[in-house]
Amino acid sequence: MSLDHLLSSAFLVTWLAAAVRLTGPVLLAALGETFTERAGVLNVGIEGTILLGALAAYLVSHATGAPALGLAAALAAGLLSNLLLAFLYVIVRASQVVAGIVFNGLAVGIASFTYRIAMGEVASPEPVAMFRPLDFGGLGRLPVVGPILFSHTVLLYLTLALVAVASYVLFRTEFGLRLRAVGENPKAAEAAGISVAHTRYVATLISGAGAGLAGGYLMLSEVGLFRDTIVAGQGFIALAIVILGRWTPWKAMIAAFAFAAAQALQLSLQLFGTGVPTQLLLALPYLLTILAISGLLGGRAVQPASLMIPYEKS
């Protein structure tokens, strides 16, 4: 394949459209995760939460034929499962990493068990009702910008709107201020009358909502079929996105796009069969993330100071 081919507009459009499409779910999960991490809780459990959200979305959409209900179920599954995580993080004060890892294993078990019970042994299940791509009254048919920007499902646009909402809540409201105070210096926050336990509970539930919805997004906009491998590390990618986005919603959006672009480019390149090692491409965003937290660039100052440290009221 020649360079001209790579730069041809058809290739670029396909690539960028796919990149924008893939940005959605991980960004949604990353937005929620930004809140917990800002409150000092590293919620590794979002990987499992996404899976449970996807399952709930699948089952409900399958039963009702209404993807909107499926999305609501995904939200409920995310909130419910993260009640357990919040309990582990806040009351039990377990190591957050450990609780998250164990939860992820448990979630795989629960999801595949529930799927078996609910669906029985189906050889080739049919895809559920999904959200349809929007068209914006013809804007989607415009050359170049149409496929890239105006031909996605409503979930993408909602997610992008949530970036603004998250930014506003985190940096312009009292709740956001309290949340960040708890993540930076829980002792001082407690002294100022903020309940660390309560704040961290709420923050963990927010990330549960984000991850659950991300699972619903994945299911109802991209996959349509349930397998217990559909998440395939996207929760961990969301963790990386939060870091690369330096715990800021709109930077997380850029980071999510970077990850998605690498993934989409790898898919396209595989299609064209070039000699470029696609793994290098896929590894690049991770390497960037590592660089961002390596301390080589002074990233430590940005990280919430009490991240991963369970808080004990004295």
Next chain:
Amino acid sequence: MPRFIERRNPPADGPAIFLLSVGLSLVAALLLGGVLFAIVGADPLDAFATLFGEAFGTWRGFGFSLVKAAPLALIALGTVVAWRSGFGYLGFEGCFVVGAAAATAIGLAAGPEGAIGPLPFALFLPLALLVTFVAAGVWSGLVGALRAFYGGNEVLISLMSNYVGLLFVQYLISGPMRAPGGLPQSDRLAPETWLPFILPGTRAHAGILVALVAAVLVWGLLRRTPYGYEMIVTGLNPAAARYAGIPVKRRILTAAFLAGGFGGLAGLVELYGVQHRLVDGMSGGVGFIGIVVALLARLDPLWVVPTAILYGGMTVGADAMQRATGTPSSITFILQGLIVLFVLMSEVLRRYRLRLDLIAGKPDPEVQRP
């Protein structure tokens, strides 16, 4: 907090409460597991009998349990060394595949047609262990260096390094190390380089012996040498360690190197004992399960191997159960998760107590006091 829950100050401690909490966790997990078995229409007692009977009651099944246990134990030992030294390493998936890749390279080189082969097994195995340990140790040592010298967060960096490692090995088997043929995989290792089977009539290979030796070495290091003591002090309180004159950064680097090394050996035993060639997706989450095993063993090196055998055995039993009765093996994953979860939660029992008299509605004498 409701009035009938009271904080224990200080938390309850001692072997009795530990045994009680672990016992309760196990009972609770098994009960819930029993409910799940009942839901799918299996007799819970039968199911548990198959689950544990296959893994520990049959010679063949026990062999499989040992096969599963070997890499888990080695990764758990890496976790023990790292976490005891205050290095929250999570990069064992990466170490596993990097170790497996190194073991493949040396295994192919030492085979009958290799560059340095054929080597006698007595010479080959120590060399392979060393090369693999160093390769994976350097891999995790890089994370250690970022933490020690630049203050990077090792938990997050190591989590991300997993993917870099996995992708790197994916690249190796689809490029430089790829064998001719349709599948992305390396050449098959010569049988001369395989780990010998240790129990007649089973697939159990010598990997579990490697794990046992490693467990004793880790125990000796941490409990019997000043160097290990300094590593533990570094983990307990880096500031105090620094004041005591312990070179904290170097101890962290050592911990990182050893952790990765053991993680790499896990890849080696899986490769020489089971797969015999480098394939994609070899780790399959074992890097995280190994961490869980280490936690269940309470980061005690001597408990690691028995715990790994128990955990590996449950996985074997789950497969057997699914084959025999059609009971979904996912129940076992739930069971495994629940056990760890309840052990984590039992911590609450140590820190809080229920005031049964207050639940019953009796007035609190302390409140009544003027």
